[in-house]
Amino acid sequence: MAVENAQYDRNNPDNSELAKAFFQEVDRATQQAYLHAVSVPSLGPLTGLNGYTRRWGEMWADFLQGKAVMCMAACFGYVIETFVSDQRSGLAHRIPDGYTVTPQMTHGGTRPDLVLAEKSGREIAWVDLTASQSVDHIFDKAGWSKQISIFAEVTYPSLDPQSLTLMRQNKDNTGTLSQQEFDQRIKQAAETYAQVRKEWLSIGEIMSLKFLGDEIGRSAEEQRLNPEIRQDHISEEIRWYFNLPVPPDKKLVPSILTALGVRPASWGFTTGYPASQRAGETWLIDNAPQLLKQG
Incomplete structure (x- = not known):
């Protein structure tokens, strides 16, 4: 992915240049961490780095067995953050000479993933590692621009059905793939995802109002006056x-319906119920992993 939403201090060009180089270094490390996590989804010996990596190892084993696994995307994000920030991983960012980098430093109601500072402790820049689906979320955080003049997001690809399909193909790997091997497997994963998507859409056919409408047992007028009747059904x-x-x-139901190819509005989800196909697919990954296995 890339460095996103970078903010620099025009009044301090030296620190801005230092931070820009650091952001690029974090981006390099982040993409390498992502490539390794997708290439070796079991994480191998790196499973023991911390609680997040150990938890991922457990979740991955459950996923391969077709069990429903909740919050995989969030845990995957913690794995990426661990690889990038923990120097023991062999995948971490390089620290600029004469400076320090502290991970997960709490500042009031926010906690940057990485804080670049002078040896004296004076902070220079903050970095947030963000899945691509959540880019821009630093602007939702508690007053970054009021606390630090230089900051950025570094993004990596979100965990989605296609990447999980690729990871399943890589389940027996013990080393990072070459870029050529990675690109080839990405292509294969895209084909498998297309098959899984087709299966989800077939489920959507039996979740349609046309298919299930007669089972509601309430008049059309009642349903029109009370959208919750269809929503609950x-x-x-x-x-x-x-x-x-x-x-x-x-x-979350409108997003699930969208991922299944069903119009949420047909089931009474209109104003106040936003829908995201990605969010729905994430839910399906957590609750129907056997479909990816079949794919």
Whole structure:
């Protein structure tokens, strides 16, 4: 990916140049960390680096067994952050001579992933490592621009069905792939994702209002006056189909429907219910990993 949303201090060109070079170095390390995590998804000996990597190892084993695994994307992000910030990983960023870099330093209500500072402790720049799907989220954080004049996001590809398909292909790898091998497997993963997407859309056909409408048991007028009738019905259908203990959070249902190729509005999800195909696919990865295995 890239360095995104970089902000520099026009009144301090020396620090700005130093920070720019550091951002580029963090970007290099981040892309290498991502390549390694996707090439060797078991993480090999790096599983033991910290609690995040150990947790990923457990989640990955469960995923390969077809078990429902929650919050894989978040844990994957912590793995990338660990590889980039922990010098023991062999994948971490280089530290500029004469300076220090501190990971996960809390500042009030925010916590930059990396803080570049002088040896004296005077901070120069902050960096946030961000999955591409969440780019721009530093602007949602507590007043970065009021606390530091130089900062940036460094992005890496989000964990999505295509990358998980690629990682499944790499499950027995013990070393990082070459760029040529990586590109070839990306192509294969895209083909597999297309198959899985087709399966999701076939599920969507039986989640449509046309298919399930007669089961609602309430008049069209009642449904028009009370959108929750349809909302609750499809939420329960999703719970039943995916064998969940409880229905998914109603705010997430429109995204799940979108990922299944179903119009959320047909089920009463209109104003106040945003929908994201990526968010829906992430939910499907967590709750129907066997589809990726079949793909």
